Amino acid sequence: MRNVICGRCVKCGREYEAVPNLTNCACGGILDIIYDYDYIKSHFTKQTLAERNNPTMWRYRELLPVEPDTPDTPLRVGWSPLYEADRLAKQLGIAKLWIKDDGLNPTASLKDRASAMAVAKAKEAGADVIACSSTGNAASSLAGNAAAAGLKTFIFVPSRAPKGKVAQLMTFGATVISVQGSYEDTFELSKQAIDKWGWYNRNAAINPYLSEGKKTVGLEIMEQLSWQVPDYIAISVGDGCTIAGLWKGLKDLYAIGFIDRLPRLISAQAEGCHPINRAIETGEPWYPMEENTLADSIAVGVPRNADKALMAIRESDGLVVNVTDEEIMAAQKLLGTTCGVFGEPAGVTGAAGLKKLCEQGRIPKDAKVVSVVTGNGLKDVANAIKACGEPISIPSDMDRLLEAFAQRNIHPEA
Ligand SMILES: *Cc1c(COP(=O)(O)O)cnc(C)c1O
């Protein structure tokens, strides 16, 4: 990989050769992939990119840590739509809002970006089996992307994982271990099993390439905005890998001169589980927190990418905001009704956080904001119904229909 220099520990600075099965530093710190930006700059221009007919995350290959001859992974990951949300912007009292709907990835979450990267690196490593532990989406995306590439998967999920995600896992043919315990318990068991059997490791806590896959969401947002930098980007945070990846992508673009400034990040977590935001609020190191929220994908009490996430929030002069489950459910309904976008609870937590910050007057009226929806609502229909209600249920009878409309104060006249 001529574009990559090494993997460097974010804690102690020690450097490692960027081999495909790179893991953590000897000190326990997670590695950051370091690029040769001068080399990249001389081979990669906005023009090259504009002429490239590849609507997937692999269109940014020059900025990704893969060998030139490593094939694109089979599923169409990335290039999700960036919608202008003018009506919602008005409602929130900001100048401009875009919704990046990453729930439209092949397995319906942003995690596909990391899983596609894991599959590419596993292929480079010559591995036949990949494993991970996950709150749900990393698992289903790994299972799907691996199935498409002909790799076997062992997946560890906490038993609370919603049915939609488990259904995906079973459909993609993964060997699924549902662990009776917290995400932390799940992670520990997966770690022991991976050590024992030597599977390729897709845990974002350990594999430094995953946030490189996730950074493509930032690359795309900027290309889709024609390199016009927004003031803020709001995103939900659990383990911390996603926000760190987003920031890495933005910094890459800044380093090669594609953008001339950087946005501020908005880190949105659940009131019931916000160890990363708490560390920013208090200025103290992070420490574990209970996992008490319906937004299962971000119910991460022991974030494994806290170091990278905290750095990203601080470097970007970012804002942190914690939202209650009620605020998350309200955002689900708000995005659905104003944008036609259906997000899972963790998927809309960024938007819920943005709404709260707007109401608190912490976002200037002239702000231009992107909100990333990280996962699709169909993964967890039980919570969607809880958030948005039940339909009118009547027999096939016109009188009953009129009655129901009258009761609910619905005016059917066009
Ligand atoms: C994983 C996930 C997140 C958070 O990403 P982290 O890397 O864990 O911070 C947010 N939303 C959804 C839908 C997810 O699956």
Ligand SMILES: [Zn+2]
């Ligand atoms: Zn180290």
